[in-house]
Amino acid sequence: MKDCCVCLANDSRYKCPICKQNYCSAACCKAHKTVGCEPSRVENVEDVEPQKIVKYDFPTEDTVPLEKLQLLRYSDDVKECLNNPHVRDIIRGILHHSDPTSAIASAMTEPIFVELADACLKVVEPPDDEKPC
Incomplete structure (x- = not known):
């Protein structure tokens, strides 16, 4: 597990949807939000999900790519x-x-x-x- 960005506990189960930093509880989440965060410019290789190939089963002329x-x-x-x-x-x-x-x-x-x-x-x-x- 990764360390919490607020209290540094080693059991952070959650990740900020904005900056992708780890936190362990609702209290730490609230504390993290008060500081403010920005989207991370550099993503870790492990944070990037492999591209899944998704295709429409029945595309039409109105199907949005x-x-x-x-x-x-x-x-x-x-x-x-x-x-x-x-x-x-x-x-x-x-x-x-x-x-x-x-x-x-x-x-x-x-x-x-x-x-x-x-x-x-x-x-x-x-x-x-x-x-x-």
């Missing part, structure tokens, strides 16, 4: 929308709904969810004036 979907994690607009607990609740509701299609239709009546959808679309399908020639 996986490379574009992966760009969503770097969008500040998407991250800002996901900071809203109401948006996260809506997403959880969609994931656990027996009819996700109707749940998404219902979610699209919420302006905050439409804002998230627009932010995602801006990443995977930029407007015509932002598309490369």
Whole structure:
């Protein structure tokens, strides 16, 4: 196991999603957040997951390439929308709904969810004036 970045205990089981430093408890996590952290620029070889080859079983003309979907994690607009607990609740509701299609239709009546959808679309399908020639 790795040492906790706060108390230096040798049983850190958790990793900060932002800077990837290890910590051992909720108390150490809170202490770490008060200091503030930034995404690490250099990743350790052991922290990098091997690229999994993922392919769509039934791609269509509307299927978004996986490379574009992966760009969503770097969008500040998407991250800002996901900071809203109401948006996260809506997403959880969609994931656990027996009819996700109707749940998404219902979610699209919420302006905050439409804002998230627009932010995602801006990443995977930029407007015509932002598309490369």
